Amino acid sequence: MKEKGGSRAAVDERYAQWKSLIPVLYDWFANHNLVWPSLSCRWGPQFEQATYKNRQRLYLSEQTDGSVPNTLVIANCEVVKPRVAAAEHISQFNEEARSPFVKKYKTIIHPGEVNRIRELPQDSRIIATHTDSPDVLIWDVEAQPNRHAVLGATDSRPDLDVNSTDSDNIPNIPDLILRGHEENAEFALAMCPAEPYVLSGGKDKSVVWWSIQDHISGLGDSSKSETSPGASGSKHSKTANEKDSPKVDPRGVFHGHDSTVEDVQFCPSSAQEFCSVGDDACLILWDARTGTSPAVKVEKAHGGDVHCVDWNLHDVNYILTGSADNSVRMWDRRNLGPGGGAGSPIHKFEGHKAAVLCVQACIWSPDKASVFGSSAEDGFLNVWDHDKVGKKKNPNSPGGLFFQHAGHRDKIVDFHWNSSDPWTIVSVSDDGESTGGGGTLQIWRMSDLIYRPEDEVLSELENFKSHLASCTPRA
Numbered sequence: 001m002k003e004k005g006g007s008r009a010a011v012d013e014r015y016a017q018w019k020s021l022i023p024v025l026y027d028w029f030a031n032h033n034l035v036w037p038s039l040s041c042r043w044g045p046q047f048e049q050a051t052y053k054n055r056q057r058l059y060l061s062e063q064t065d066g067s068v069p070n071t072l073v074i075a076n077c078e079v080v081k082p083r084v085a086a087a088e089h090i091s092q093f094n095e096e097a098r099s100p101f102v103k104k105y106k107t108i109i110h111p112g113e114v115n116r117i118r119e120l121p122q123d124s125r126i127i128a129t130h131t132d133s134p135d136v137l138i139w140d141v142e143a144q145p146n147r148h149a150v151l152g153a154t155d156s157r158p159d160l161d162v163n164s165t166d167s168d169n170i171p172n173i174p175d176l177i178l179r180g181h182e183e184n185a186e187f188a189l190a191m192c193p194a195e196p197y198v199l200s201g202g203k204d205k206s207v208v209w210w211s212i213q214d215h216i217s218g219l220g221d222s223s224k225s226e227t228s229p230g231a232s233g234s235k236h237s238k239t240a241n242e243k244d245s246p247k248v249d250p251r252g253v254f255h256g257h258d259s260t261v262e263d264v265q266f267c268p269s270s271a272q273e274f275c276s277v278g279d280d281a282c283l284i285l286w287d288a289r290t291g292t293s294p295a296v297k298v299e300k301a302h303g304g305d306v307h308c309v310d311w312n313l314h315d316v317n318y319i320l321t322g323s324a325d326n327s328v329r330m331w332d333r334r335n336l337g338p339g340g341g342a343g344s345p346i347h348k349f350e351g352h353k354a355a356v357l358c359v360q361a362c363i364w365s366p367d368k369a370s371v372f373g374s375s376a377e378d379g380f381l382n383v384w385d386h387d388k389v390g391k392k393k394n395p396n397s398p399g400g401l402f403f404q405h406a407g408h409r410d411k412i413v414d415f416h417w418n419s420s421d422p423w424t425i426v427s428v429s430d431d432g433e434s435t436g437g438g439g440t441l442q443i444w445r446m447s448d449l450i451y452r453p454e455d456e457v458l459s460e461l462e463n464f465k466s467h468l469a470s471c472t473p474r475a
Helices: 008-020 213-226 454-471
Strands: 026-034 041-049 053-062 071-080 102-109 116-120 123-130 136-140 176-178 189-191 197-201 206-211 252-255 261-267 270-278 283-287 296-298 306-311 318-323 328-332 347-349 356-361 371-376 381-385 401-405 412-417 424-429 439-446
Touching (some): 053 123, 116 189, 197 261
Parallel strands (some): 261 306, 306 356
Antiparallel strands (some): 270 283, 283 296, 306 318, 381 401, 424 439
């Protein structure tokens, strides 16, 4: 991160300062050193609730050097409940160690690198992955067999010979393969909150739209009979020699970008409305009911490539975009008229010092619809609140920024809010050079003293002060 975040010495100094503040800034924090880099991280279903912690699936990828196959990893994560973890415990961790809160549950040998993971909102045991091919792969992760990557096995790849007699070489077989791109589609991927639809964008400059409604009903049923939630493995193994994946053709292919499509997102209330961004710096809104041409096209939405987009789950008028120009912009689609170049963002959030790679709005509560996060190549994950714009008390702080996670020492490639545990985030970075591993996975929740209403916080602190005074021995 020398180019983006300063010299290595400056990065290490910043990190040391951040680590000393963990007991003050965080309610809970876990650090997990990865063996291989991961380009994506997503929360799966919560499957156990206990007094002090919950257990939940976590989806990761392993991008290997070819000595072992690339894998999709399903982990069991213990999420400590709010106001349970002791301050001294969350700040005492070894950057080069695995976290006791993250346990590998299942390994799926993936045909090619896992560039992006997205879960189906209707059933988060079903996920989609992007790899270095034109196809989108659909997996029922509970029904898939548990595989072990073997050192020296041939690197997994989409064109692997399925008739190979070396079982260590054979990737798991996807439950569905979505066809429709003409060139590689590596990153732009979304699954619809309203109905079982999938969206993808690629190097062919197109946005491709599928329905998997008729194909997923049997997937969820099969997973229930295969395994129990906490156990690993599967009784039934799907191998390349036993089964071919069903292929699904698109419902529509949409053209309007002039360069690679970097990200896509559905309107939360409709499977027929969606948006996309790309290296042409455009934000495009689509409506499948009116055809395959853009419904609205915003030219020069940013001053550089647009890497990410998210549509507000609780207020469908608002869309967020993040760009190589280091900014996040918020758009009100009611201001984006039909035709080219119409509309301007309602606010520009400028707090990153390098390209923004991921942006996501709050997903757990309608009363927090103004809250969102953004991560960037500068190694920071910023948490913003649009309602706080213009109300900042610190003139040196960007408008709307109220928390900055500085625990990563290089670019943060992905993060995900936890819908089952408000204010809890999983984030992953490509900082293996600093940690002696493949990168860093962190699971964290900021202190509630940071985001609760000020009057509540002051009242609690006053009560605590009174309690301390009553406990102090008198001379």
